[in-house]
Amino acid sequence: QVQLVESGGALVRPGGSLRLSCAASGFTFSDYYMSWIRQAPRKGLEWISYISDSGSSTNYADSVKGRFTISRDNAKNSLYLQMNSLGAEDTAVYYCARTARLSDNWGQGTLVTVSS
């Protein structure tokens, strides 16, 4: 069955950086677009980025453009999110999801807390 496991969440100071990972299994990873979505504490859901199956195409929400970079390693069945210049507004649970428009499977999420 499809499994997505996020990792890398941590407490980080404002202005700091963090790299999240998502390990995929149970499907042919290289056949699917992948996405990152976040949920701030007691708040709604925000789509922040997606990447094409080959990795050649990416898209970002304005709130993270220029600070976050999505990437993937199809040989390792892994998705990544490099987050720079973090601020308090980036505090959230970060989910990876399979596909973009259809978003059919999500991981359990990893918590990123930005605080001094």
Added chain:
Amino acid sequence: DVVMSQSPLSLPVTLGQPASISCRSSQSLVYSDGDTYLHWFQQRPGQSPRRLIYKVSKRDSGVPDRFSGSGSGTDFTLKISRVEAEDVGVYYCMQGTHWPFTFGPGTKVDIK
């Protein structure tokens, strides 16, 4: 950005009774391929979101048939024919037609 609205935001329901959630988008959600990328997600307490319905009315594998979706263009509805205790949680509609993809604010369903 496409704004998604939902009503009601809170929905107390009686076990065994029906429930209905409305979702509206600020633009048509018909994509250039002719499909409408409007989906419904359920988030149970302490869990990640799970997709229930995709492309307006297609039920995901394993989703009970008491859940159904309908609508077109900018107006959509999720219906639960008979609410069960396990249906407690927050329900979100989401559009995957226009980037950035956006979610509704969520409707909290609980038992009276």
